[in-house]
Amino acid sequence: MALRITNLSKTYGNGVKALQNLSLTIGNNMFGLLGPNGAGKSTLMRTIATLQEPDTGEIFLDDVNVLKEKDKVRGLLGYLPQEFGVYPKMSALDMLDHLAVMKGITHSGQRREIVDALLQQTNLWDARKKNLGGYSGGMKQRFGIAQALLANPKLIIVDEPTAGLDPAERNRFLNLLGSIGRDTVVILSTHIVGDVRELCPRMAVIAGGQVLLEGAPEETLATLHGRIFSKLVSSQEEMTAIGEGYTVVSTQLSGGKHEVRVYAESDPGEGFTPVEQNLEDVYFLTIKQPRPAVAA
CATH class of the missing domain: 3.40.50.300 (P-loop containing nucleotide triphosphate hydrolases)
Known part of the structure; x- marks a missing residue:
């Protein structure tokens, strides 16, 4: 079927x-x-x-x-x-x-x-x-x-x-x-x-x-293996800077701070640590991609 x-x-x-x-x-x-x-x-x-x-x-x-x-x-x-x-x-x-x-x-x-x-x-x-x-x-x-x-x-x-x-x-x-x-x-x-x-x-x-x-x-x-990194930030200014410099996958509160997950082809350093990818990462990255034009 x-x-x-x-x-x-x-x-x-x-x-x-x-x-x-x-x-x-x-x-x-x-x-x-x-x-x-x-x-x-x-x-x-x-x-x-x-x-x-x-x-x-x-x-x-x-x-x-x-x-x-x-x-x-x-x-x-x-x-x-x-x-x-x-x-x-x-x-x-x-x-x-x-x-x-x-x-x-x-x-x-x-x-x-x-x-x-x-x-x-x-x-x-x-x-x-x-x-x-x-x-x-x-x-x-x-x-x-x-x-x-x-x-x-x-x-x-x-x-x-x-x-x-x-x-x-x-x-x-x-x-x-x-x-x-x-x-x-x-x-x-x-x-x-x-x-x-x-x-x-x-x-x-x-x-x-x-x-x-x-x-x-x-x-x-598997397409995201080794490409998801995380960092805890406490200020809006730092979050804004990360958003301007990296592809942000998602943000969520963790222990009173914001955990920011980013996509990068290699380790971005600057306090980021590699984390295991999950299906939420796939989903958020996918819906943030530019959508292809559809012919009328």
Whole structure:
């Protein structure tokens, strides 16, 4: 199973170019789609999920034309959008049963078996009779995955699934995503680099509606080996000077001082020390690069 996206473009009525000739090929297993807010990730996810039309381009799921065979795609799709609604006074058990009927699982015995298994898989069995309005954010996200897994989908899309979750719920949710079978195309769209680092054998970084980087996380990390250096600074003047003289990757507070990470082909000296590169370095450097011009 493979998802092939070719020259996809979308410009909204206000002139925002959400997607610009974007092309990607995504195979089985978890694929991480990284990008800042406004990068075009949600537009791309909605387009793949047949919820909106692009201006130009093609999408194929194996031999299924996603843009022309929408009903067929919806039968193969599990989708957890960034925001999804539930009936707050329905229990998880009843809601999942209702959604299963809508997915075409009409045999009551088969439906109950599937629903029960999904509630167990998402660790919601003990809360299955509790109204969804009383669920925590993490529980709602796990319920979202349960509904996305109905009818054994071949393509699963999860859009910003861990935003707003506390650390414990985030770990539970990532463990759940990691348990999804390897015979499925799973797209994890997020701006949280750690989610991709922990789950995805392959990834892409997009910004401004364009793919800026695509590959395995390990491969992208290797390109920065020996090129990331760190220094603790205490004054704004020193930070400004570093920004003028070096390619700054990121800054963060550490013990009341600012840790400045820079990219350099060789040791810059001046108090900098070499540090191990991480996926955040790859991400920040990628989105800071000048973006290629896209022909109209």
